[in-house]
Amino acid sequence: MMKSTLWAFLFGKPVNAHLPERVQTAIEQQQRDSEKLIGWVQLLLVTIFASLYALAPTSAITKGFHPVPWALGLYFLFTFARLGLSYRIALPHWFLTVSVIADIGLLMVLIWSFHIQYMQPASFYLKAPTMIYVFIFISLRSLRFDPRYILIAGGAAAIGWLSLALYVIWSEGGQSMITRDYVTYLTSNSILIGAEIDKIIAIVLVSGVLAIAVLRAKRSFIRAITDEIAAKDLSRFVSPEIAARITRSEHxxxxxxxxxxxxxxxxxxxxxxxxxxxxxxxxxxxxxxxxxxxxxxxxxxxxxxxxxxxxxxxxxxxxxxxxxxxxxxxxxxxxxxxxxxxxxxxxxxxxxxxxxxxxxxxxxxxxxxxxxxxxxxxxxxxxxxxxxxxxxxxxxxxxxxxxxxxxxxxxxxxxxxxxxxxxxxxxxxxxxxxxxxxxxxxxxx
CATH class of the missing domain: 3.30.70.1230 (Nucleotide cyclase, GGDEF domain)
Structure with missing residues (x-):
């Protein structure tokens, strides 16, 4: 009893597990519309990435391989293709899961490529402000009202950032660059282990809080959809004018x-x-x-x-x-x-x-x-x-x-x-x- 009360307090009042088909159809349509919106926002983000890269001054080598344009181009094609698919079909769960992991993966590859692009030690990319976009990508999944994809995005981001940090530590000369001095960390390419752990903890906590909020919102949304459909059905048995008078009553x-x-x-x-x-x-x-x-x-x-x-x-x-x-x-x-x-x-x-x-x-x-x-x-x-x-x-x-x-x-x-x-x-x-x-x-x- 206490456990169920605690779960209801955290995640909101549970909804009926066996929803009418009309309710499920309405929810699925909302999910499809959300995927379209997510696709457009991600297309906007990659456009912003590309614009900032094109406008920002760079000290990169003028010859040789430039990984950032390739990573941006690959991500643009992937986002554009997924956006097109969202208008044609209801994207299956396995595809969405792969898509979320791919989003985070491509973002991590983009961040990782900065030290190559700018000819710096690997620790250079750990201070890249692009890391903020990790939280944007995680929060984007909240538009779908499905906490699973938030947790998948958060988990992929936490694992991705941990991998980036481990790559720095174990890369050539990585151990010698570790410091415990915060000032040194900020003013050089040194690594502060605690700072990277803080980032991973922040990713996990933000993902968890968003997942809880979305689960509560999803349950409220399902109840609202159910009530809306019930109200539409009942309005066929009660005149719309009477229904409006009842629903608009102050008490x-x-x-x-x-x-x-x-x-x-x-x-x-x-x-x-x-x-x-x-x-x-x-x-x-x-x-x-x-x-x-x-x-x-x-x-x-x-x-x-x-x-x-x-x-x-x-x-x-x-x-x-x-x-x-x-x-x-x-x-x-x-x-x-x-x-x-x-x-x-x-x-x-x-x-x-x-x-x-x-x-x-x-x-x-x-x-x-x-x-x-x-x-x-x-x-x-x-x-x-x-x-x-x-x-x-x-x-x-x-x-x-x-x-x-x-x-x-x-x-x-x-x-x-x-x-x-x-x-x-x-x-x-x-x-x-x-x-x-x-x-x-x-x-x-």
Whole structure:
């Protein structure tokens, strides 16, 4: 228990070992993009190396073999080829491992060649500032969010620098150049063993710290990717507007929390849905409903409505409840008329003709979460919501397809031709004691 707690403290909370394929695919794509970025940065580095070498004054011999240009040229070709491959294929792990070792190896060869290039003792290259690039090459691997390659790069760099130091010590005259005087070390080609050990320790420590940081970041990244995919999946079951309102809330939404707003509510229901269910197979019925909801959802979106709830073939649609809409009543009526147009003009699969009844009401409603602490539904409720639901059912009594209250008619203002509205008188809506003036809206022919 204590060990697992310590590991979680160091490396972060463990993630599920069996990730869904979609999560693995998203992570692999991020890794591929990271390899491209690493390739471009390394190409920039080798270009900087070459530029500095070309511009810097040199005391090198003018004739004979010059190893630095060869090392730079070889590294440029290797980096360019790997960058090209990263755009064509997902680089396998063995190739990446070899590539990381080759990066460090070529850098070490480049550093080693300095004493030949400048005709100095081998200890000369141990003081080369190019050694700083070792840390850049190690840190580059952190872009991939995979600590293995950081450790491989750090291990290769530590072994490489140890080899360079041993080469100096055991080369001709190497032993005589060892000193314990720091000033002598800095002002001559002498070797200070402690200084080289410090460099190796620094390489190891930097690699270890980066690996831990990247492992923690990788676990957080995997959880973030998993949550993002889950959120995208869940957003197909919850309207994007509701999802955005929940995720942008300043605090965790609790049961019973809600806001009172003046909005327009519309209930829709398919006429004769029971009969349709009896004549079609379950699979055929699902296909028809999917096509129907696809058509109606497009219309609802066009007029800034939000599908707050599906219930079988019925929909609860709100205007100005989730997203601001100053013309909410008028847009609700436009939506209902557009749905009627679909009912008249569109023949759905399996030859289905679908007629939709709509009930519309405008007034104050409550927008918020209801349910238990661990199971919430974000919806709208209140007396005016119930009125809209009752109006949808009253369409059966009046033989109509769109019924609206006087409040909706008044809120529409001059946006609709009043001649399209026919009064149905005052109706006692079930659940209300006082009569409600109701109007039938006739779609223009």
């Amino acid at each position: 965790q939404i609790k049961p019973g929390e809600g806001d009172a707003v003046i909005a327009t509510v519309m209930f829709t229901d398919i006429e004769g849905f029971t009969t349709m269910s009896e004549t079609l197979s379950p699979k055929e019925l699902a296909t028809v409903l999917n096509e129907y909801f696809s058509q109606t959802s497009a219309v609802i979106d066009r007029f800034d409505g939000v599908i707050t709830q599906f219930e079988g073939d019925a929909m609860l649609i709100t205007f100005n409840a989730i997203t601001p809409d100053p013309d909410h009543a008028s847009n609700a009526v436009r939506t209902a008329l557009a749905i009627q147009e679909i009912s008249h003009s569109h023949i759905f699969c399996h030859g289905a003709k679908i007629k939709t009844r709509c009930g519309i009401n405008t007034g104050e409603i409550i927008v918020g979460a209801i349910g238990a602490e661990n199971r919430l539904t974000f919806t709208v409720h209140g007396d005016n919501v119930n009125v809209a639901a009752r109006l949808e059912q009253l369409n059966k009594q009046y033989g109509s397809y769109i019924l609206a209250t006087e409040e909706t008619l008044r809120a529409c203002g001059n946006h609709h031709n009043r001649s399209d509205w026919t009064t149905c008188g005052d109706v006692i809506v079930r659940g209300r004691a006082t009569p409600t003036p109701v109007f039938r809206i006739v779609a223009p022919s």
